[in-house]
Amino acid sequence: MQSIRQNITALAVGSIIVIIGLAAIWIAQDYQLGTLTRMGPGFFPIVIGILVVVFGGAAVLGDINAEKPTADFKFRPVIAICAGMLAWTLLIDSYGILPSTFALIGISSLARSPFRPWSTLALCVGLCVAGYLVFVVGLGMPLTLLGR
């Protein structure tokens, strides 16, 4: 049962590539194809799209007896890291380095248990100082510690 589920995930991941390839060919139909002598912008995308579909399809077929990945999949790290980075992008422009970094480090630290509040806090402070010195003072990036 486990191995069948594992196989389906492997096939689904491979199918993403095939779907991207098909979408690329479909979109490229709107671009001018041109001739071999004077190629339009659509020629290469269609060729590459076909290659993606062919190789991706072959890879999916070869995966029918796929091996199980070495590590177990856990949702928690993926969610914590995505949420952390999302929070950073939402906060950085209008609130500055301090809140965005605290959000990023705080949330992404939840990816692994146990959560260590003190070392996480120390890390936040250290990174804010280092980031501010390197990127704002050193390189002159238009960012502030706090606010706009």
Added chain:
Amino acid sequence: MDTFSNLALGFQAAMSPESLMFCLIGVTLGTFVGVLPGIGALATISMCLPLTFYLEPMPALVMLAGIFYGAQYGSSTASILLNLPGSAPAAITCLDGYPMAKQGRAGVALFITTIASFLGGSFSILLMIGFAPALARFAISFSSADYFAIMVLALTAASTLSIGSVTKGMAMVALGLLLGLVGTDISSGAARYTFGMIEVSDGVSLVALAMGLFGVSEILTNIMRGDVVVVDAKSITMRSLMPTRKDMKRFWPAAGRGSIIGAIVGMLPGTGPTIATFMSYSAEKRLAKDPSIFGKGAIEGIASPEAANNSSVQAAFIPTLTLGIPGDAIMAVMLGGMLIHGITPGPQLILENPVLFWGVIASFWIGNVFLLILNIPLIGIWVRLLTIPYHMLYPAMLFFICIGVYSVHNSTFDVLLTLIFGVLGFALSRYGYSPAPLLLGFVLGPLLEEHFRRALVLSRGDLSVFIERPISLIFLILTSVVLLMSVGWFRTLVGRLSPKRLFRRPTNE
């Protein structure tokens, strides 16, 4: 004679305080990330790429290159002490390095790998000095059809010679080529695959792609894998480093062979240091009078792959600098970095910008000397680095990834893109789709299309141009050879040495 005056020019440029400083920063940073498992040279180079926009091209290139070869020095440390490669090419060093550590000879193993690295690196630098100008002179006559054929070989080799499924490698290369098409078409000005987003009209950001595929995705993979073993840092003293005379007698020929294999593999398009280390290890095993010593702490088993590793890393600069065609993903990022700095690598570079070309080569040597100093007397510091817990490391990496990507265009769009590529890369690499060929395809994609179009314009649409020109024909034949090899003996060879089997095998007996 000419070479010497050029080299003198190069050393003059490389000895400037600024170049020396950035060389030292580069190799130190390289060793740092090389030692730590879970941060690769590629992620670090892409993290530092935006920082170098503020530098002159020369120190920027010197620093980025320093990270690359510095990481190869550092990567053997974790292999030896933890049986965990600091980066992919050092996987093979685990085979004999870790048994040596178990026998209490970790210091000797660390010393041997450093010296082997230095020898391998120096060998290829010498080769580069002798060979690169000639190759550049020859490459001036290359036409678009020739360039197209070389790139096809590079892409085919990158996808088939890597470890794992050939079709998966090919699929990733094709996906990379597709991603490379995103943006404005240079010949017609038409926007392709931009979905009306102004942020990608110049194409997908290389930094965002590389950081996603090699930064975020690696972090996710490492967190899933769980905790790392602890290391006894105090056992590595200066005294423990010294090899016996018998060790050294076995060391020299092995390091020499490794250097040569590494240089050849490194120069070929599409092959990286990982393949060089695999090939040199299996060559040693085949040459040995008693192959049974391998896997039990054989000096040859660490000396030859480490020499090959560094030799291939330095040799990889030969095609990148003289032809403008990178051999692997890291070189692709380096090429991207050079283009951002307004340097167009290719046969003209040596003539148009001799100070830069020779300066960078001279800096390699200086950097290798720095690394020798950093890695032998100061090895204790690096070993202690392995005691940094990952729960402190990965949030810090995420922070530098975010702010680094953001700094390129001051745009949060690129950070979101990095996140998407990170999750996608994680899912793909979990199921055996390696991200390295994708990155190579991404960088080579636009060049490939440009040369393909130009070749056909010149031949008036006649496809036979690719087989009528001798150089192009040779490279296309080589491509077919690589394809044939990938289904035959090479696969069994790589299969026999695949890391999965390598780590499953009990290493203590």
